[in-house]
Amino acid sequence: MDIHKKHDQDQAERRTAVESVRGSLAAEGLKATAEYDADAERYVSGDLTADELVARAERRHRKAPQPGTQ
Numbered sequence: 001m002d003i004h005k006k007h008d009q010d011q012a013e014r015r016t017a018v019e020s021v022r023g024s025l026a027a028e029g030l031k032a033t034a035e036y037d038a039d040a041e042r043y044v045s046g047d048l049t050a051d052e053l054v055a056r057a058e059r060r061h062r063k064a065p066q067p068g069t070q
Contacts, residue, residue: 007046010046011044011045014043014044015044017050018043018044035056035060036057036060039057040053
């Protein structure tokens, strides 16, 4: 397979995964943060791995105050 074709296919698969996450959030009445959206675009373009994307989201989540715990 041509390297460019493989890159395009990988990018399309990553885009599908990101859109699936956004759809799941919407189904729960939630919306992704601007920070997640920026990281997700970096993931789609290949600048972040899936593990890095998840780790960044988890770090942000741990830093955010939880409802009722302030």
